[in-house]
Amino acid sequence: MKLYDISLSGNCYKVRLFLSLLDKEYETIPVNTAAGDTRTAMFLKLNPRGQVPVLEDHDLVIWDSTAILMYLARRYGNESWLPRDAIELAMVGQWLAVAQNEILYGIARARAMLLFKRAGDLQEYQTIGTGILEVMEQHLENRDWLALKHPTIADIACYPYVLLAPDAGITLEHYPAIQAWIDRIKTLPDYKDML
Ligand SMILES: N[C@@H](CCC(=O)N[C@@H](CS)C(=O)NCC(=O)O)C(=O)O
Structure with missing residues (x-):
């Protein structure tokens, strides 16, 4: 397997973390957006959106961190990571949606402004980010994991940018x-830090 990767990208870290939890070997292909790597014809053939992460598994090419997590869970993980039961699957889906909405367009965008000088409205992104942290805090007050009674890809999808919230100018002190959920994730067997 090959992972087209940016080391500081939370979206790529979701995939690296899950590959580690699954104990899967892979090759990393570092991508440099500043050098235009994601805009080359070759890269756009892999992902027409021009973004990482992209996973290659034999002849298969998958882009988008959520799609990659789903693929890895079904293909290489046990059912607990992505259940087949309709209700349980929906519980996981809710949090996969949060990862690609408020967490991405709130916390990750604010972080990209502060760390990588991306343009945008910092205050708006931080407001979106703290809004979803309030929701998560209440939800986790009487639960160990986001979706079910055990870890699922919902936890892996939400984890990186929540962990990185301080980079976005959002403290986790009040949560x-x-x-406690972050600490719990860190105790999973084969857990891997971002860098
Ligand atoms: N929804 C996508 C978002 C991917 C994304 O935003 N990737 C960023 C890095 S975190 C990227 O490749 N940016 C380079 C660019 O837009 O040129 C996912 O979850 O994979």
Whole structure:
């Protein structure tokens, strides 16, 4: 397997973390957006959106971190990561949606402004980010994991940018249940730090 990767990207870290939890070997292909790597004809053939992560598994090419997590869970993980039961699957889906909405367009965007000088409305992104952290905090007050009674890809999808919220100028001090959830994720076998 090959992962087209940016080391500081939370979206790529979701995939690296899950590959590690699944104990899967892979080759990393570092991508440099500043050098235009994601705009080349070759890269756009892999992902017409011009973004990482992209996973190659034999002849298969998958782009988007959520799609990659789903693929890896079904193909290489046990059912607990992505259940087949309709209700359980929907519980996981809800949080996959949060990862690609408020977490991405709130926390990740604010982080990209502060760390990588991306343009945007910092205050708006931080407001979206803190809004979803409030929701997560309440949700996790009486639960160990986001979707089910055990870890699923919902936890892996939401984790990186929540962990990185301080980079977005958002402190996690006021969110003890989120901090406990972060600590819980760090104890998973084969857990891997971002860098
Ligand atoms: N929804 C996508 C978002 C991917 C994304 O935003 N990737 C960023 C890095 S975190 C990227 O490749 N940016 C380069 C660019 O837009 O040129 C996913 O989850 O994979």
